[in-house]
Amino acid sequence: MAEQQPGRAAMRGWVRALFVASLTLNLAVAGVVIGGLVAHEQHPPRPPVGDIGLGxxxxxxxxxxxxxxxxxxxxxxxxxxxxxxxxxxxxxxxxxxxxxxxxxxxxxxxxxxxxxxxxxxxxxxxxxxxxxxxxxxxxxxxxxxxxxxxxxxxxxxxxxxxx
Missing domain, CATH: 1.20.120 (Four Helix Bundle (Hemerythrin (Met), subunit A))
Known part of the structure; x- marks a missing residue:
């Protein structure tokens, strides 16, 4: 039976935590992008200030x-x-x-x-x-x-x- 080295178990835990953090960050970015697209469709941006702005x-x-x-x-x-x-x-x-x-x-x-x-x-x-x-x-x-x-x-x- 093969022995597990203590460093490898710690390494796998660290990689797993990094993977979870990366996945969380990617989902957050995707949520912001999708939310921005939905909000843009519902409320288009206002014209630039200083242009012909008539409310x-x-x-x-x-x-x-x-x-x-x-x-x-x-x-x-x-x-x-x-x-x-x-x-x-x-x-x-x-x-x-x-x-x-x-x-x-x-x-x-x-x-x-x-x-x-x-x-x-x-x-x-x-x-x-x-x-x-x-x-x-x-x-x-x-x-x-x-x-x-x-x-x-x-x-x-x-x-x-x-x-």
Whole structure:
């Protein structure tokens, strides 16, 4: 009868533990990938910030319409990178004001006011471009847009409130 060496038994236990750990990690990665694919299908990603972002309206426009809106904005000289940079600067100013000691309410109000003004300006531009695009659509295209918009809003209503 062959004797078992003590080192071999320990080695088999170590290999088995490594195998179990590897299998667990692979299953976790597969779960994340599959979960991401399922979530992507149910909730497609939002358009990039700083682009023609019209909230839920953006999602209801076709990709061709979004492209036309983007081209119209660029034709007017809108610079999306500059808009993103300005929004980041507003956030940085607000963060600095919130972290300041002693509390400087005027700085917080100024940062929020600057952000509000930029946001309102972007909303006005977006609304004007959207109306121009809707005006250029055929009645059938507008009806299809209205149907997609209803679907988008229905999905927003089904989302549970954030905690």
């Amino acid at each position: 839920p309206f953006t999602e209801a426009f076709s990709s061709e319409d979004r492209g036309a809106l983007r081209r119209a904005a660029k034709a007017e000289g809108l610079n999306f990178k500059a808009m993103r940079d300005e929004a980041q600067a507003d956030l940085a100013a607000l963060t600095r004001a919130l972290e300041a000691e002693p509390w400087d309410e005027a700085a917080v109000q100024a940062a929020l006011g600057a952000h509000r003004e930029r946001t309102l300006e972007r909303i006005e531009i977006g609304e004007r471009l959207m109306v121009d695009r809707l005006r250029a659509m055929s009645p059938q295209e507008r009806h299809a847009f209205a149907k997609r918009l209803g679907t988008v809003f229905a999905r927003f209503e089904r989302k549970p409130p954030e905690k």
